[in-house]
Amino acid sequence: MGYPRLGGEGGRGGDVWFVAQERTTLKTIKDRYPQKRFLAGTGANSSVKALKGEKGKDCEVHVPVGISVLCDDGKQIGELNAAGERLLVARGGLGGSLATNFMPCKGQRRIVHLDLKLIADVGLVGFPNAGKSSLLSKISHAKPEIANYAFTTVQPELGKVMYADYKQISVADLPGLIEGAHANKGMGHKFLKHVERTKQLLLVVDISGFQLSIKTRFRTAFETILLLTKELELYKEELLTKPAVLAVNKMDLPCAKDNLSELMKQLQNPQDFLHLLQEEMIPANTLEFKDIIPISTYTGEGIEELKARIRKSIDEEAEQENEEYRKKKLLLLQTSEEGQVNRS
Numbered sequence: 001m002g003y004p005r006l007g008g009e010g011g012r013g014g015d016v017w018f019v020a021q022e023r024t025t026l027k028t029i030k031d032r033y034p035q036k037r038f039l040a041g042t043g044a045n046s047s048v049k050a051l052k053g054e055k056g057k058d059c060e061v062h063v064p065v066g067i068s069v070l071c072d073d074g075k076q077i078g079e080l081n082a083a084g085e086r087l088l089v090a091r092g093g094l095g096g097s098l099a100t101n102f103m104p105c106k107g108q109r110r111i112v113h114l115d116l117k118l119i120a121d122v123g124l125v126g127f128p129n130a131g132k133s134s135l136l137s138k139i140s141h142a143k144p145e146i147a148n149y150a151f152t153t154v155q156p157e158l159g160k161v162m163y164a165d166y167k168q169i170s171v172a173d174l175p176g177l178i179e180g181a182h183a184n185k186g187m188g189h190k191f192l193k194h195v196e197r198t199k200q201l202l203l204v205v206d207i208s209g210f211q212l213s214i215k216t217r218f219r220t221a222f223e224t225i226l227l228l229t230k231e232l233e234l235y236k237e238e239l240l241t242k243p244a245v246l247a248v249n250k251m252d253l254p255c256a257k258d259n260l261s262e263l264m265k266q267l268q269n270p271q272d273f274l275h276l277l278q279e280e281m282i283p284a285n286t287l288e289f290k291d292i293i294p295i296s297t298y299t300g301e302g303i304e305e306l307k308a309r310i311r312k313s314i315d316e317e318a319e320q321e322n323e324e325y326r327k328k329k330l331l332l333l334q335t336s337e338e339g340q341v342n343r344s
């Protein structure tokens with residue numbers, strides 16, 4: 001792209017910045033900049049008299065919020081997580097100076113890759129067919145595809161849960177995880193990276209235990225929870241530190257009540273039941289659920305309660321963040337006051 005981003009006499013060339021903007025998508029970038037090239041300006045020539053001229057005009061490229069910018073070798077240059085954040089992607093070249101015999105330098109050249117991760121308050125995590133999309137369509141206006149086969153959802157979809165006081169919570173419907181997802185089975189990495197960006201997890205399990213298209217056709221809800229935990233742990237241990245709520249789905253099925261009481265026993269003393277799984281499938285840590293809610297997306301059982309618990313969990317987390325922020329501010333204030341007293 002041919003911006004004349006030359007610096008003024010002896011000045012530095014303009015830089016290339018990525019600026020995060022709401023409502024920008026990867027497609028918008030492709031449409032707006034089909035050439036896919038952004039040039040950092042070359043520095044300007046200099047005469048002996050004017051060694052430091054004005055810097056060239058920067059090039060600003062609008063990119064979606066939630067993007068990671070990676071170099072050709074896979075190293076991360078940076079991330080843009082909020083609207084308005086800016087990232088310097090390529091520096092303009094230095095202008096001519098005495099040191100360069102008044103010759104200017106070219107701008108930095110870099111091939112970059114953009115990796116978009118979804119940002120949502122809550123991410124739905126579960127095996128295929130557990131009812132994640134059914135749940136999203138029940139609690140929000142989103143219309144995800146729902147079907148009785150595994151991997152119906154192949155793209156994450158966002159829904160907004162509305163509350164009476166107009167608060168909105170974003171929930172991401174993610175494709176189902178399978179055993180081996182951490183090793184990229186079933187495009188596991190592509191799905192798991194979205195889990196990284198959600199503030200909280202909502203695990204959805206099918207209480208009937210039937211699983212489609214997974215090694216074993218039957219996995220109890222308890223086994224499913226351990227397997228999901230293992231996948232999250234193997235991909236990135238920190239994922240297990242996110243607050244998590246468990247939705248036990250398909251409570252309308254005949255076997256559900258008995259299975260639920262069995263599951264509650266198992267979750268109270270997980271150590272006593274770990275032998276049910278092969279050793280390599282047992283996670284090192286178990287997920288602590290803030291709440292366990294039996295639901296049915298068919299009958300609507302538990303749905304309002306689940307919505308209320310999600311809200312409570314999000315509010316509690318926000319309150320905790322505020323508290324930490326206040327403490328930090330106070331500490332800063334105290335240390336700067338002490339510094340002033342010491343100086344006077």
Ligand SMILES: Nc1nc2c(ncn2[C@@H]2O[C@H](COP(=O)(O)OP(=O)(O)OP(=O)(O)O)[C@@H](O)[C@H]2O)c(=O)[nH]1
Nearest residue numbers: 128129130131132133134147148151152153176297
């Ligand atoms: N009996 C019963 N069936 C349900 C319930 N919720 C969902 N289902 C059925 O379970 C099947 C899978 O539902 P989906 O919502 O597509 O499941 P998913 O977890 O999004 O599946 P993937 O997108 O493949 O990961 C569908 O046939 C649904 O109709 C429920 O509460 N009770």
Ligand SMILES: [Mg+2]
Nearest residue numbers: 132133152153
């Ligand atoms: Mg789905």
